[in-house]
Structures are given as structure tokens and as C-alpha cells.
Amino acid sequence: MYMTATILDGRALAEELRTELRADVDAFMAHYQTVPQLAVVQVQGDAASDRYVRNIRKLCSTMGMQFHLTHLPPDVTQAILDNAIQQLSNDAAVHGVLIQMPLPAPLSAEQAVMHLDYRKDVDGIHPISAGLIAQGRLALVPNTPAGGMELLRRYGIPIAGKRAAVVGRSAVVGRPMAALLLHANATVTICHSHTHDLTSVLRECDIVAVAAGRPALVTGAMLRPGAVVIDFGINVQPDGSIVGDVEFTSAVAVASAITPVPGGTGPVTNVMLLRSVLTTARNQLSLQEP
Ligand code: NDP
Numbered sequence: 001m002y003m004t005a006t007i008l009d010g011r012a013l014a015e016e017l018r019t020e021l022r023a024d025v026d027a028f029m030a031h032y033q034t035v036p037q038l039a040v041v042q043v044q045g046d047a048a049s050d051r052y053v054r055n056i057r058k059l060c061s062t063m064g065m066q067f068h069l070t071h072l073p074p075d076v077t078q079a080i081l082d083n084a085i086q087q088l089s090n091d092a093a094v095h096g097v098l099i100q101m102p103l104p105a106p107l108s109a110e111q112a113v114m115h116l117d118y119r120k121d122v123d124g125i126h127p128i129s130a131g132l133i134a135q136g137r138l139a140l141v142p143n144t145p146a147g148g149m150e151l152l153r154r155y156g157i158p159i160a161g162k163r164a165a166v167v168g169r170s171a172v173v174g175r176p177m178a179a180l181l182l183h184a185n186a187t188v189t190i191c192h193s194h195t196h197d198l199t200s201v202l203r204e205c206d207i208v209a210v211a212a213g214r215p216a217l218v219t220g221a222m223l224r225p226g227a228v229v230i231d232f233g234i235n236v237q238p239d240g241s242i243v244g245d246v247e248f249t250s251a252v253a254v255a256s257a258i259t260p261v262p263g264g265t266g267p268v269t270n271v272m273l274l275r276s277v278l279t280t281a282r283n284q285l286s287l288q289e290p
Contacts, residue, residue: 005251005253005254005255005258006155006258007257007258008151008152008155008259009260009263010147010265010267013267013268014268017150017268017271017272018063021271021278022062022063025063025064026064028281034281035064036065036066036277036278036281037065037093037094037095037096038056038060038065038067038094038096038098038273039091039096039097039098040070040097040100041072041085041100042069042071043074043104044073045074045104046102049101049102055270056098056273059270059274065274065277068094070088072084074104078106081112082111082112085099085112086115089116089120090117095280096122096276097120097122099112099116113126114127119280120284121140122276122277122280123142123276124139124140124146124176124276125142129141130176133179136182136183138180140276140279141180141276142172143270143272143273143276144172144211144265144269145177145209146180148209148230148232148265148268149177149181151230151265152228152230155257157228161186162206163186163205164181164186164188164206165189165190165209166188166189166191167191167192167208167217167218168232173232174192174211177211177230178190181207186207189205198217198222202218202222202223202227203223205224205227208227208229208230210230210244210245211232213234213235215233215244215245216245216247217233217245218231218246218247218251219251220247220249220250220255221250221254223251223254224254225254226254227254227255228255228256228257228258229246229255229257229258229259230264230265231258231261231265232245234261234262242261242262244260244261246261
């Protein structure tokens with residue numbers, strides 16, 4: 001029994017990553033005489049989304065990056081949304097484009113994303129990005145799983161040869177996390193709502209990553225002693241507090257390392273987004289070099 005699991009501290013890592021990124025942005029600007037720019041397309045009407053966009057704007061300013069917001073009314077048509085994305089895709093001063101999800105019905109995210117230049121897909125949601133990730137050709141990776149992998153790497157957690165389970169198979173978290181673990185040479189099982197006997201799968205795994213959106217879906221009793229646990233869940237409780245998908249109090253007594261919620265994977269995600277903007281900016285500018 002591990003009584004002293006290492007807490008994988010996302011806030012501390014995010015701070016470290018911000019310091020590194022700020023230096024990288026400065027070096028980029030000195031070399032290219034260009035400020036990296038992120039454009040966000042947001043359809044109004046979602047308070048959580050407003051909060052997220054405010055945080056991104058603030059972080060861009062701290063990192064010395066430019067931020068542009070296209071704020072569309074809640075009743076915007078698909079054609080206007082698609083056109084806004086297309087224009088930003090064609091704008092050479094914009095290096096990364098983020099389509100803020102969720103889009104209200106009846107807007108189609110699948111259709112909108114087809115108007116995004118995949119080379120500016122800083123959220124890793126374009127089918128070309130997803131296809132490249134699935135083929136093990138890591139290009140632009142969704143930020144949440146990229147942050148989970150960064151936590152594993154920075155804490156020196158061995159991945160190659162380990163058995164890993166990912167609970168959840170969404171296009172933005174579960175699937176790319178499974179692909180990234182596979183790329184890092186883990187043996188990966190993907191679990192979802194049809195999985196029989198989740199416990200028997202998890203009990204075999206050295207690394208367990210959970211992105212299901214279900215509070216306390218995974219408890220300590222379901223884990224192999226010494227497992228490393230990455231909890232992506234963000235669940236707002238009736239009292240306004242936030243909990244993950246893993247029951248922290250029981251899991252921390254069994255795991256060898258675990259992300260808390262809040263303060264685990266969440267804080268790392270935004271920095272990974274801005275890191276992707278710098279990557280896309282570099283990719284675009286280096287093409288113009290003689
Ligand atoms: P989705 O709702 O898109 O996907 C949830 C997945 O969990 C589905 O694949 C679903 O299976 C699976 N699932 C649901 N219930 C169970 C169950 N009882 N047993 C096993 N699998 C189950 O969610 P997201 O991937 O978008 O998000 C997951 C969580 O991560 C949420 O809490 C979200 O808030 C959080 N999140 C965190 C971020 C961060 O920065 N840390 C960023 C984005 C999301 P099936 O496919 O069969 O339906």
C-alpha cells in the first residue's frame with residue numbers, strides 16, 4: 001500500500017512551462033520580428049466558455065502573444081461562422097485558430113472545423129490532425145491530453161512497456177490520450193461506457209487516465225497498487241466545487257502518483273494551447289525563410 005502518492009502538481013508545472021514559453025516567444029520574436037497571434041472564434045452564450053476565453057486572453061498577454069477574438073451572436077448562421085473561420089485561416093498574421101466549443105445547436109462543429117486550415121489547428125481537432133496522431137505522426141495534438149503527457153514526462157514517470165488504460169474515447173481527450181500513450185510505447189486499453197468490468201481492466205494497469213465526466217467513476221479499490229493516475233475530469237458539484245472523475249481520497253492511498261482536481265491537468269492545458277500557437281507560428285514563418 002502506497003500511503004504517500006506523489007501529487008502531480010499541475011499548477012507548479014504550468015508555471016514552469018509559462019517561464020519556458022515566455023523565453024521561447026521572445027526568441028521567436030527576435031528572430032522573425034513577428035508577434036505570434038492566436039485567433040479565437042466564439043459564439044456567445046456559454047458562461048464557462050467566457051471564463052476560458054478570458055483566461056486565454058490574459059495568458060496571451062502575459063506571454064507576449066497577440067490575441068484576437070471573433071465574438072459571434074448566439075443566433076449566428078453556419079455560413080457566417082464558417083466564413084469567419086475561413087477568413088482567419090487565410091489571414092497570414094494569424095498563426096493559430098481556436099474554435100471555442102461547445103457550439104450551440106443547430107451549429108455543426110464538424111462542418112465548422114472543415115473551414116479551418118489544419119496548419120493553424122492549435123486545438124488538434126481537425127480530422128487531418130487526428131489522422132496524423134492516429135498514424136503516430138505527432139503534429140498538432142489536443143491540448144488536454146498533451147498536458148497529461150507533459151505531467152507524466154516532467155515527473156519522470158516511465159511509460160514505455162507499461163500497461164495503460166484510458167477511460168473515455170472522445171475526440172478531444174480520450175482518443176488522442178490513448179494515441180499519445182501508444183506513441184510513447186505503452187500497451188494501451190481504451191475503456192468507454194460499454195466496457196464490461198472496468199475494475200478488472202484498471203487493476204492490470206500501471207497508468208490510468210480518466211476522461212469520462214463522471215464524478216468518482218474510478219475509486220482506489222479499482223486501481224492496481226502503485227498505479228499512476230491522470231484525472232482529466234472537471235465536474236462542477238451542486239455546491240460549486242469542482243471534482244474529477246477519480247475519487248481522490250481513496251485513490252491517493254493506492255496510487256504512486258496522482259493528479260489532484262483542481263490543480264492537476266487543468267492548469268497545464270492552457271499553456272499547451274499557447275505552446276501550439278508558437279509551434280504553428282514557427283512552422284508558418286520558417287516556410288517564408290529564404
Ligand atoms: P465526453 O462526454 O465527450 O466523453 C466521455 C467519455 O467517457 C465517453 O467516451 C464515454 O463513453 C465515457 N464514459 C462515460 N461514462 C462512462 C462509464 N461509466 N464508464 C466508462 N466510460 C464512460 O467528455 P470529454 O472527453 O469531452 O471530457 C471528459 C472529462 O474531461 C469531462 O469531465 C470534461 O469536463 C473534462 N475535460 C477536461 C479538460 C482539461 O483541461 N482537464 C478539457 C476537456 C475536458 P461512450 O463513448 O461509450 O459514450
